[in-house]
Amino acid sequence: MGRKTKVALSVGAAGAAAWAASKAIIRPNARPGKKALQFEGPVVIQQLTDTANSEQLAAEAASLGVHGFAVDVRLTVHEEIILVNNEHPESSHCLLKDMIIQYPHLLFIIRIADSPDTYEGSLMPSKLWKLLEECGAQEQVAVLSQYDEQVDRFNLYTQHMAAAGAGITELKQAYAAYTSRFGHLYHPRTDLFVLAGKIGPFQPASEGFIQFLNKLNITVYAENYAADDVIKLVSSGISGFITDSPKSTMVQLDMLLEH
Numbered sequence: 001m002g003r004k005t006k007v008a009l010s011v012g013a014a015g016a017a018a019w020a021a022s023k024a025i026i027r028p029n030a031r032p033g034k035k036a037l038q039f040e041g042p043v044v045i046q047q048l049t050d051t052a053n054s055e056q057l058a059a060e061a062a063s064l065g066v067h068g069f070a071v072d073v074r075l076t077v078h079e080e081i082i083l084v085n086n087e088h089p090e091s092s093h094c095l096l097k098d099m100i101i102q103y104p105h106l107l108f109i110i111r112i113a114d115s116p117d118t119y120e121g122s123l124m125p126s127k128l129w130k131l132l133e134e135c136g137a138q139e140q141v142a143v144l145s146q147y148d149e150q151v152d153r154f155n156l157y158t159q160h161m162a163a164a165g166a167g168i169t170e171l172k173q174a175y176a177a178y179t180s181r182f183g184h185l186y187h188p189r190t191d192l193f194v195l196a197g198k199i200g201p202f203q204p205a206s207e208g209f210i211q212f213l214n215k216l217n218i219t220v221y222a223e224n225y226a227a228d229d230v231i232k233l234v235s236s237g238i239s240g241f242i243t244d245s246p247k248s249t250m251v252q253l254d255m256l257l258e259h
Contacts, residue, residue, distance in 0.1 A: 030217040034163035034191045035139040036107055037219040041257070043067035043240035044250050045109055045221070054083050054094045058103065061246055068107030070223075070242045071096065075120040075127055084113055100135045108137070109165070109194075109221075109242065112145035116153065125154040129162075138162050142192045142219075151190060163219075165192040175204050178212045188216050194242065196223040207236035231256055 046061035047070045048054045058069060073096050074084045081096040100108060112128070114121030132138050143154050144165025151164050158164075166174065170190055177186035179202075193213055195205040205222055213220050214237045221240040222233050230241065230252040241249050 030215070031188055031191050032160075033217060034142075034219075036142055036163045037191060037239070039067060039239070042234055042238060042253055043107070043221075044246045044253070045070050045107065045240060045242045046246050047223075047242050047244050048083060049085055049244060054099075058099065062103060062106065064247055064250065066106070066246050066250075067240070068109065069099070069103070070109035070111070071099070072111045072113045073124075073128070074113050075124045077120070079123065079127060081124075081128060081131055097131055097135060100132075100137050100140065104135075104137070104140065106140075108141045109192075110141050110143045111165075112143065112147070112150045112154075114150070116147055116149045121147075121150065125150060126157055129154065129157040132162065144190070144192065144194065155189075163191045164189075165194060166190040171204070174213065175202065175209060178209050183212060186216075188213075188218055190218070192219045192221065194221045194223050205233065205236075205238075210237040227252075 044066050045068045046057065046066045048057055049072075054071075061069070071083045072085070073081050075081055083094045083096060083099070096108075096110070110128070112121075112124050114124045116122060128143065132141060138158070138161055142163035142165050143151065144167065145151055146168050148167030148169040151167050151170075154162075155164055166189075170188075171193060174186060174188065174193070177183045195210075198204070205225070210220050210233075219239045220237065221242055222229075222238050223242040225233060225241065225243075227248055230249055233241075234253070234256060243249050
């Protein structure tokens with residue numbers, strides 16, 4: 001056996017020993033439970049994308065028995081938080097405050113659309129938390145953003161009182177930890193993951209990744225899923241569905257409960 005082979009084996013053995021030692025000592029750091037995300041069975045969330053008709057859509061969805069709404073929000077120049085559609089950001093005049101007051105018994109998945117690099121975005125985390133305090137809705141929401149910095153800043157104001165959702169960077173970090181041998185070293189910073197598509201060539205809405213997150217007491221919702229995948233996702237451990245068409249998903253979940 002050559003010297004290089006011996007060195008490679010020694011390095012490999014040292015790495016394996018370090019992995020075994022870390023796994024023996026370090027235990028996964030599960031998230032504390034958040035009241036807003038505690039439901040019995042999978043939930044169905046209406047995505048309010050048609051901001052011009054958001055009030056009508058919300059009323060129809062509520063009559064169906066959905067568990068909540070998913071909304072994208074921006075801060076206006078007058079420092080009001082409004083529901084928006086990214087395709088038509090100027091079309092909405094629906095205030096988030098009005099929606100929360102109208103549906104105090106439902107969960108709101110609030111996605112901050114403003115970049116932290118903009119003036120409005122820099123104000124949004126504090127303005128949103130102030131609004132939630134005024135409405136007494138701290139335990140009625142889960143706040144997320146594609147910009148992880150917005151979630152981190154929101155958590156600073158809330159001191160982790162409200163539920164927070166993972167941004168793109170956090171999602172990638174979690175998936176990288178899951179696919180590595182060092183998943184036990186991953187320390188989640190958020191309470192909710194919304195799995196909506198692929199990360200590169202990988203499909204995160206897999207049973208293994210969902211179970212990995214569930215063991216950390218992270219709630220996992222699916223979005224942009226195929227209708228035929230509802231039962232499969234439930235059996236994989238999905239806790240909820242965000243959809244434009246809640247009725248079909250609710251029918252499938254009812255059928256699953258009946259059986």
